[in-house]
Amino acid sequence: MSDDVHKPAKVSREGVVLIKSFEGFRPRAVRREDGVWVIGYGHTLSAREGATVSEAEAELLLQYDLIPVVKAVSEAARVSLNPHQFDALVSFAYSIGIEPFRASEVVAHLNAGDPARAVAAMAEWDDAGAARKPTRRRSAEHALFNAAPGVAVTLADLLAAPLPSPFVEAAPETSTDDTAVSALLDQDVAPFPEATDAATATVDAAEVPLTAANGAEPAPEAEAAADPEQAQLPAAPLPARRKAPVRRAKGSWVDLATILVLGALGMLAVGAAMAAFVRASVAPGGDSTLIGWVLIVLAAACIGVSGYNLYQRWGRPDRP
Structure with a gap:
């Protein structure tokens, strides 16, 4: 291994x-x-049916399980790694297993001097239960x-990493004209604003993608879309106007x-209720009183809903 x-x-x-x-x-x-039996933070070596551990014991088992994983990552990677890269590879190897890690394209691309393809190759590997x-x-x-x-990374930052956008392959290079036309088609097409400095700034802001958390530069397509020389391209044809849906007027x-x-x-419910009360007074002991009260409640509900809707549709002073 080189000293460098x-x-x-x-x-x-x-x-x-x-x-x-x-885990x-x-x-x-x-x-x-x-x-396979598993216990603690993914420990399988001594896991068995009925076994229990505390969090402190599970932490010690994890540290023990990481010893061969750290060794495997250190031996498989023949290039320099910063602490963040090393941690990511250890987590990956712990998840898929030492032997699959050694034989993976992740290690092959890494040792070939292509860390971008190496980390992208991680996406092809499943995680348990995923x-x-x-x-x-x-x-x-x-x-x-x-x-x-050298910059501290919190667990919240890592858990908030976008999915699956970090693994989208780079788009093939396109001609300047194709890039500009694509940028124009991505904009709102109706209505078309006049070409002004403010409108150009709005287009630039809409086309430039968000900067990744690792500080990666914007894609070349975004820079091409921002080129002012491409503003002379012919505008895309106007789409056919859609007929507005026919809506029923308020208060129809x-x-x-x-x-x-x-x-x-x-x-009618009020009249029937009154008749029920009269019948109950003449011949007490029946269900006429109960029927009368039920009809009163029904009448109040009908009249209340009717009056509320009349007020909402025609009685409110703020309605045209």
Whole structure:
């Protein structure tokens, strides 16, 4: 190994926290779908049915499990690594296993001097229990690998890494004209504003992508779209106008008829309730009193709804 190759001797505390957050703490041994028992923070060597551990014991088991993983990463990577990159690779190797890590394209691209392709290759690997690729763990490892050296990275920053945008391959180079036309088609097409300095600034702001957390430069397509010489390209054809949907005017005759029917039902319910009360006074002991009160409640509901809608549609002073 060359003397110019520098790598950390162990995983940092933030790397351990990242691994713990995705492995999760299991106080009791559980059996995975593959039949392997696991306990603590992904420990399998001594896990067995009925075993239990405390968080402190699980932490010690994790430190023990990381010893061969750290060694494997240090031996497999023949290039210099900063602490963030080393932590990300240790988390990745701990997740997929030492032997799959050694044989992965991640190591091949890394030793070939292409760290960008190496970290992108992580997205092709599943995480235990994950249903989609790239997984949230791969996104966090990607963000940690690309973090600026010497700058502290919090777990919240890593967990907030976008998914799956960090692994989108770079778009092929296009001609200047194609890039400008694509930029124009991405804008709102109706109405077309006149070409002013303010409008140009708005287009520039809309086309330049957000800077990545690792400080990566904007894509070349964004710089091409911002070139003022490309503003002379012909505008895209106007799209066909869509007919506005026909909306029913407020306070239509249908609404009025519905409200009046509700009011009439309420008045009928009042009359029926009065008849029920009269019958109850003549022949006490029956259900006439109960029926009368039910009809009174129904009448109040109908008349209240009818009156409220009349006020909302035609009685409010702020309505035209």
